[in-house]
Amino acid sequence: MPHIHIVLHEPEIPQNTGNIARTCAATGSSLHLIKPLGFSLDDKYMKRAGLDYWDLLDVRVYENIEEFYRANPNAVIYYFSKKAHHVYTEVNYPKDVYLMFGKETKGIPEDILLAHEKDTVRMPMKEGLRSLNLSNAVAIATYEVLRQHHFEHLALEGKLGEKK
Numbered sequence: 001m002p003h004i005h006i007v008l009h010e011p012e013i014p015q016n017t018g019n020i021a022r023t024c025a026a027t028g029s030s031l032h033l034i035k036p037l038g039f040s041l042d043d044k045y046m047k048r049a050g051l052d053y054w055d056l057l058d059v060r061v062y063e064n065i066e067e068f069y070r071a072n073p074n075a076v077i078y079y080f081s082k083k084a085h086h087v088y089t090e091v092n093y094p095k096d097v098y099l100m101f102g103k104e105t106k107g108i109p110e111d112i113l114l115a116h117e118k119d120t121v122r123m124p125m126k127e128g129l130r131s132l133n134l135s136n137a138v139a140i141a142t143y144e145v146l147r148q149h150h151f152e153h154l155a156l157e158g159k160l161g162e163k164k
Helices: 014-027 044-049 065-071 110-115 134-148
Strands: 003-009 030-034 059-062 077-080 096-101 120-122
Touching (some): 003 014, 003 134, 014 030, 014 134, 059 065, 077 134, 096 134
Parallel strands (some): 003 030, 030 059, 077 096
């Protein structure tokens, strides 16, 4: 069963983090938040976006990137950035993988990206656009990892026509 760890480096917008939390709950992924956060973990917009899934989540919070690296010394991490040379679909993701995304306004700091250049990937988009919405990018990446592992632990059959 794949285990995906979604890592948000200094997220700023509570609604994005709430939406990402909902994706994590739906896919069985863990959520790692690296401070400083641009909101309180009690933020009503974040809670509303995550709906009633918060109790289903494995959420871990770190004071800074160094604490994150110390707590996860053997993590296989892929860093998402529009500056990367490699496309995210070119990677064969392991079953236990960390997908790191940066803050909405600036992304992951360049020094981190340069230190991990071979593990930095991008999502193609039209020239001249700044970025995809963070929660959309996380969902795209998460489902690519799940697709590569044949959606092993997710329900694959729909229930169209069944009465509730």
